[in-house]
Amino acid sequence: MDEEDVRDENLWQIYQELMDDSEESLSEYSPSYGHLLHSQEAYSGHELIGVGALKQVSKCFDERSNRYVAYAQLKPELGKEFFDAFIHEAWLTTGLTHPNIIKTYEVNLDPVTKRPFFTMDLRSNSDLRHFTHSTPDLRSKLEAFLRVCDALSFAHSKGILHLDIKPENIQCDHFGEVVVCDWGLGKRVSDSDELTGRLSDTTGAFNTLYGEVRGTPGYMAPEQVLNEEKDERTDVFSLGAVLFFILTGEAPFRGQEKEEVFRQTVCGLIQTVDGIDERLYSVCEQALHVLPQDRYQSVLELRQDVARYLDGFTITVERTTFIARGLRFILRHQRMAWMTLALILSVSVVSLVSVVRHKRQTQEVASAQRDKNELMVQMRELNTEYQVFENAVLESRDNLADKLSGVAIQAIRESLGVAEYSMNNDPVGPLLEASLLLDKSLKLRPSNNTTFEKWVHVNFIMLNFSEILTRENISSSWVVQHMYDVASQFPDFAYDNKVRPSLQQLEELFNYAESNNKGNIQNYESVLRFDWGVRKDKDGYTDVALSLIRRINSKDNKAFSVDYDENKSSLRVYSEAPFNAYSSLSVHYRPLLSYLALQNFALESPSHFNLVMLDHTMFERVDLVKVNFVKAHDTIQSKTLKVLRLPRKNKYGKDSVEEVYKYLHTSDLPKEFTSTRGRR
Amino acid sequence: MDDAHETSYSLLARALDYDDREAWDRMVSSYDKFIYYLLRKSQINENELDDLRQQVMANLVRDLKKYNRNKGRFRVWFSHLVRSTIQMHYRKRMSEERKAEAYELNAGIYSQPENEIDTYFTKQWELYLMRLAMDRVKEKYRGQAVEVFELGLDGLSTNEIIAQTGLSEASVYKYKQRVKRSLMIEISFLKQELEPQ
Numbered sequence: 001m002d003e004e005d006v007r008d009e010n011l012w013q014i015y016q017e018l019m020d021d022s023e024e025s026l027s028e029y030s031p032s033y034g035h036l037l038h039s040q041e042a043y044s045g046h047e048l049i050g051v052g053a054l055k056q057v058s059k060c061f062d063e064r065s066n067r068y069v070a071y072a073q074l075k076p077e078l079g080k081e082f083f084d085a086f087i088h089e090a091w092l093t094t095g096l097t098h099p100n101i102i103k104t105y106e107v108n109l110d111p112v113t114k115r116p117f118f119t120m121d122l123r124s125n126s127d128l129r130h131f132t133h134s135t136p137d138l139r140s141k142l143e144a145f146l147r148v149c150d151a152l153s154f155a156h157s158k159g160i161l162h163l164d165i166k167p168e169n170i171q172c173d174h175f176g177e178v179v180v181c182d183w184g185l186g187k188r189v190s191d192s193d194e195l196t197g198r199l200s201d202t203t204g205a206f207n208t209l210y211g212e213v214r215g216t217p218g219y220m221a222p223e224q225v226l227n228e229e230k231d232e233r234t235d236v237f238s239l240g241a242v243l244f245f246i247l248t249g250e251a252p253f254r255g256q257e258k259e260e261v262f263r264q265t266v267c268g269l270i271q272t273v274d275g276i277d278e279r280l281y282s283v284c285e286q287a288l289h290v291l292p293q294d295r296y297q298s299v300l301e302l303r304q305d306v307a308r309y310l311d312g313f314t315i316t317v318e319r320t321t322f323i324a325r326g327l328r329f330i331l332r333h334q335r336m337a338w339m340t341l342a343l344i345l346s347v348s349v350v351s352l353v354s355v356v357r358h359k360r361q362t363q364e365v366a367s368a369q370r371d372k373n374e375l376m377v378q379m380r381e382l383n384t385e386y387q388v389f390e391n392a393v394l395e396s397r398d399n400l401a402d403k404l405s406g407v408a409i410q411a412i413r414e415s416l417g418v419a420e421y422s423m424n425n426d427p428v429g430p431l432l433e434a435s436l437l438l439d440k441s442l443k444l445r446p447s448n449n450t451t452f453e454k455w456v457h458v459n460f461i462m463l464n465f466s467e468i469l470t471r472e473n474i475s476s477s478w479v480v481q482h483m484y485d486v487a488s489q490f491p492d493f494a495y496d497n498k499v500r501p502s503l504q505q506l507e508e509l510f511n512y513a514e515s516n517n518k519g520n521i522q523n524y525e526s527v528l529r530f531d532w533g534v535r536k537d538k539d540g541y542t543d544v545a546l547s548l549i550r551r552i553n554s555k556d557n558k559a560f561s562v563d564y565d566e567n568k569s570s571l572r573v574y575s576e577a578p579f580n581a582y583s584s585l586s587v588h589y590r591p592l593l594s595y596l597a598l599q600n601f602a603l604e605s606p607s608h609f610n611l612v613m614l615d616h617t618m619f620e621r622v623d624l625v626k627v628n629f630v631k632a633h634d635t636i637q638s639k640t641l642k643v644l645r646l647p648r649k650n651k652y653g654k655d656s657v658e659e660v661y662k663y664l665h666t667s668d669l670p671k672e673f674t675s676t677r678g679r680r
Numbered sequence: 681m682d683d684a685h686e687t688s689y690s691l692l693a694r695a696l697d698y699d700d701r702e703a704w705d706r707m708v709s710s711y712d713k714f715i716y717y718l719l720r721k722s723q724i725n726e727n728e729l730d731d732l733r734q735q736v737m738a739n740l741v742r743d744l745k746k747y748n749r750n751k752g753r754f755r756v757w758f759s760h761l762v763r764s765t766i767q768m769h770y771r772k773r774m775s776e777e778r779k780a781e782a783y784e785l786n787a788g789i790y791s792q793p794e795n796e797i798d799t800y801f802t803k804q805w806e807l808y809l810m811r812l813a814m815d816r817v818k819e820k821y822r823g824q825a826v827e828v829f830e831l832g833l834d835g836l837s838t839n840e841i842i843a844q845t846g847l848s849e850a851s852v853y854k855y856k857q858r859v860k861r862s863l864m865i866e867i868s869f870l871k872q873e874l875e876p877q
Contacts, residue, residue, distance in 0.1 A: 003834070010833045011810045012803060018864045029861050 039063040043071055043119070054078065054086060054184055059122055062105075069105060069119040083116055090118035092160060092186045100151035102171075102181035123179055128167035131174075132246055140176070141246045142310055147178035149239065149303035155180075156232045156299060161187045163230060165238035166219040167245050185214050189231065217261040218251030222290050225262045233292035236302055240287025240295070243306070247280055248273045252288055266290065279309055405441040405451035409434075428497055428533040434458055453480050460486075461526045463501060463509075465493035483523070486513060497534045506531065507544055514551045524548060525582075529590055538597070545595035546571075552580050552592070570600035579605055581613040593617045603627055612636055621645075690876035692744060710874055712737055714808045715762070721804055728769075736765045747876065754875045759801040763794065809874070813866035817859060828852055829859040 017025060027034020046058040055072045062069045074086045090107040097103075103121040110117055128144065135141055148170055155162060162169075164185040171179040215224040221237035223230055244252040252271055253264040263269075268290040283305045289295045296302040438455040445451065453475050459468045465487035473484050487493070489512060495501055501509075510524055528548065532538070546564060553560045559576040573579060581591040593601070594616040601619045603609055604626040614622060615636040621643040624630055630646055695704035715736050719729050739761055747757060792800075818826050824845065831841045841852050 006835050007833050008807055010835065011814075012807050014833075014860065014863070015806050015810050015867070018860060018867060029857070029864055 036064055043069070046071065049125075051075070052182070052184060054082065054089075062119065065105070068122045070122045071117060071119050073110070073117040074115055087116050087118075089184050089186065090116075092188065093120075093183050096155055096158060096160065098151055098154045100147045100178050100180055101155065102179050102183070120181070121179070123171040123181065124173045126171070126173050128170040128172045128242070128246070131172040132167065132249060135174075139310065142306055143176070144170075144172050144178045145239075145243055145246055145306060146303060146310075148180055148242065149299050149306070151178075151180040152235050152239065153299045153303065155186075156235070159189050161189055161230060161232065162235055162238075163187055163224065164215055164220075165235055165242055166216045167242060170242070187230070217258050217265070218253045219245075220265065221292075222266045222268075223292065225265050231292065232298060233295050236287050236296050236299055237289075237292075239299060239302055240284050243280070243287065244270070244284045247276050247284070252284065280306075283309070402441070402445070402448065402451075405438055405448065405454060409450070409454050428530065431458060431461065431530060432497055435462065447474070449475055453477060456480050456483055457523075460523060461530050462497070463493045463495040463527065463531075465490050467494065479523075485516075500531065500535055503540045503544055507547055510544070510547055510551070514547075525590070525592070528592075528595065532595065542596050542598060545592050549581065549592050552582075553577070568600065569598050570602070571596065571598050572602045573604070575603065575605045575607065578607040579603055579609055579613070591615055591617070593619075614638065614641070617641075691873045692747070692876040696745060707874070708737070708741060710812075711740060714805065715740075717808055718762070718801070718804050722800075724766075732766060732769055735769060736762055739765050755802060755805060756798070758805070759798050762801060763797050809867055809870050810863070812870055813863050816866045817862045820862060821859065825855040825859050828855040832856060 018029065023034075023037055027037055042063055043060045044063055046060045048056060048058045049070070050057045054075065056075050057070050057072045059068055060071045061067075072090075074082055087107065090104055093102060093104045094107065102123070105119045105121070107116070107118040109115065128148075131144065132141060148165070152162060152165070160183075162180065162183060162185070164182060165180075169180065169182040171177075171181055215221075215238075219238050219241040221230070221234045223234055241252050244250075248271075250271065250273070253261050253269070254271060255261045255264060268288070270285065270288055283302070286305070287296055287302055296305075434454075435458045438451060438458060441448070441451050442455055452471075455471075456468055456473075456475070457480075459465070460483045468484065468487045469491060473480060475481070486509070490509060493501065493505075493509075506527075509527075513524060525548070528544070532541070542564075546562065550560075550562060553575055559574065561574045563572040565571075581593040591613040593613055597618055599618075599620045600623075601617070601621070602623040606628050608629050608631055609624055609627045611630055611632040615638075617638060618640050619638070620640050622641065623643075623645045625645045625647055627647055691703045691707035691710075694700045695707060712733070715733050716729075719732055719736075724732060740758075743761060747754065751757075824847070828841055828845060828847065831844065832838075836844070838849060838852055841847070842849060845852070847855075
């Protein structure tokens with residue numbers, strides 16, 4: 001062969017190689033094709049980036065598409081009953097192609113485990129929360145908000161609700177890219193679109209599987225809290241909450257407990273924050289109305305108002321005149337008053353219901369739920385009344401101030417006055433709210449004497465003396481004057497529901513009041529009750545309560561002695577006058593005996609004893625044999641009482657055992673009590 | 681008319697469907713070159729070569745418009761056309777001169793059985809495409825890649841190429857692969873252009 005033949009032969013060999021369609025040859029000359037041909041697993045290098053209620057999401061490499069993606073899979077502990085719900089979440093977004101909505105790439109089953117998974121666009125890890133905190137520029141934040149509105153408008157046009165709009169579910173970077181993600185709670189509301197009705201068929205089942213209340217406290221709408229009908233306006237509400245977050249860096253409804261946040265949500269108690277732009281605040285308010293029909297009716301309307309703000313136009317909800325603005329301020333606070341009233345009413349009815357239930361000794365949870373729902377309806381009605389009221393805009397500033405304080409006074413009376421209520425619920429929440437209302441009312445009308453006195457009273461109960469001393473005493477009441485005197489003795493007392501004085505300080509206060517005869521005892525009992533409600537560690541409370549009991553009963557030079565044996569956990573009392581465990585003559589207060597963490601109580605008295613003073617006590621054995629006679633008028637409850645020894649006769653010579661029996665409610669009838677009957 | 685895939689449209693199709701003179705000329709000249717190359721390779725008598733070439737081309741141009749892609753692959757059709765033209769030529773010459781030896785002597789490969797002729801034709805056509813492809817690749821690569829590849833074509837082993845160029849083994853491999861990949865792409869285009877589907 002000559003040289004040319006060699007070349008030809010080699011060239012031809014190469015031609016054969018190149019035209020060879022075997023896998024080996026293909027991967028040699030097309031390495032990328034070979035990569036696809038030989039990649040065993042489609043996704044590799046999983047790196048967990050987030051866990052939700054239903055799914056976990058990892059970052060991984062899509063071997064075939066040659067890029068990083070977010071890979072969502074059902075949490076391993078969740079079984080086949082969640083398969084469809086999970087798949088539907090993915091399908092929900094595959095139907096939504098929009099630049100501001102997360103893209104879903106593949107929905108499939110894992111080839112090995114056969115469990116469903118889907119892959120999405122992998123976003124930067126900066127969400128709206130981070131963006132809000134790191135961007136000082138309001139305009140860019142509002143523009144990002146408009147993008148979120150665009151995404152939701154589009155979804156709604158396809159009949160899909162998101163139902164979990166919150167800053168964490170909005171991806172947002174500094175290049176201005178905004179993407180709404182995590183459609184896990186999303187729901188198809190109409191089947192009018194090109195997609196089939198498959199989604200809505202199963203969302204019901206998903207609901208039951210997943211629990212009733214779904215969403216994020218602080219951002220979810222009242223109808224989500226109450227598990228009622230949801231529609232576009234539910235997302236409008238959450239968007240309002242997100243706008244609020246953008247303006248303040250916080251959710252519009254906050255609280256330490258989830259229940260607290262829920263309560264504020266259904267009552268429309270938006271946080272008050274200073275320094276917010278008034279016009280944008282009114283946009284938030286408009287979106288955050290409790291009733292869907294009062295909100296913006298579509299995301300578009302909400303979007304328009306924010307866009308108008310950015311363009312410097314008048315917002316539709318904005319009232320331009322100064323007077324109107326003033327009115328709106330008042331109305332805003334007046335709404336709070338109404339809402340609080342509604343709340344107090346509902347709470348007291350709830351407690352009433354529970355007391356009734358107690359008395360009947362039934363525990364029908366279902367009926368309680370029904371009662372609660374009725375109460376919610378009542379609250380709604382009150383809310384509607386308020387709306388009517390708002391439209392009328394007839395009330396003067398002073399009237400509003402008085403209304404606020406009226407509600408507050410009602411709150412104080414309810415929380416500290418009615419025995420049934422205060423026994424079963426701590427008075428802390430209503431008192432704190434009353435304090436807030438009184439603050440507002442005083443700001444509106446500082447000269448109202450009643451409001452002022454109640455304001456002093458509430459702050460006194462909370463032991464916030466330094467706050468009291470910031471205002472001049474305008475009252476002529478001696479009770480208020482006494483409170484001022486006491487406050488000026490302890491000017492450093494600046495306590496609230498979180499920060500409390502030591503028990504020693506509490507006792508010092510009581511001792512000072514006792515020896516200087518300052519104020520009525522009722523005040524100090526209220527102080528005690530509030531303290532009991534907020535104090536976590538209740539060790540040593542017996543001493544504090546005993547010192548108050550001593551004080552109440554050491555009057556009129558009658559003999560009174562107390563023999564307290566801490567080791568035997570017993571208290572023996574001799575009282576010449578009728579023993580009094582109440583801080584006032586009214587029986588509607590909590591008996592001081594209920595603060596004593598003691599097992600045994602014995603009373604000797606030539607006078608009488610009213611059995612109601614044993615209500616809610618923690619005693620196991622009570623010996624009243626040496627009491628002249630025992631009165632019984634009201635039902636009492638005790639979870640601990642095992643032995644109750646009674647004298648033979650009551651005041652009227654009737655059988656005291658027979659008489660008492662009617663009013664006694666304990667978990668079991670005391671054994672000794674029965675045997676006393678037997679011996680007679 | 682399906683003109684969605686402009687790139688894969690053969691020159692023939694363009695020439696016919698668009699009455700594209702330039703496409704036609706380019707195609708004919710490509711085939712002409714191949715025929716010349718083929719006839720030379722086939723040890724055809726120098727005296728007959730130009731004559732044969734003209735006859736083949738005349739038949740090709742006459743029949744191309746009748747080529748029906750549904751009746752078999754172009755290459756087979758082409759091979760058949762070339763073979764029959766050449767054989768006709770010699771049969772005619774034989775009857776004219778009545779000299780059997782002349783046929784034996786001058787027909788060269790075309791006195792072989794048909795399937796061998798077709799195999800030979802195919803190989804030559806493929807080599808022709810490779811040459812065209814090489815020409816195009818050479819235009820694209822200015823560096824050592826083509827040089828290394830050609831050393832391989834001349835029969836040098838990898839070690840000999842390393843010794844001659846001072847390149848690393850990885851580089852030699854990389855250069856060869858790169859040229860081969862380009863050749864593959866060029867071949868694909870050429871086949872699309874010259875082998876109407």
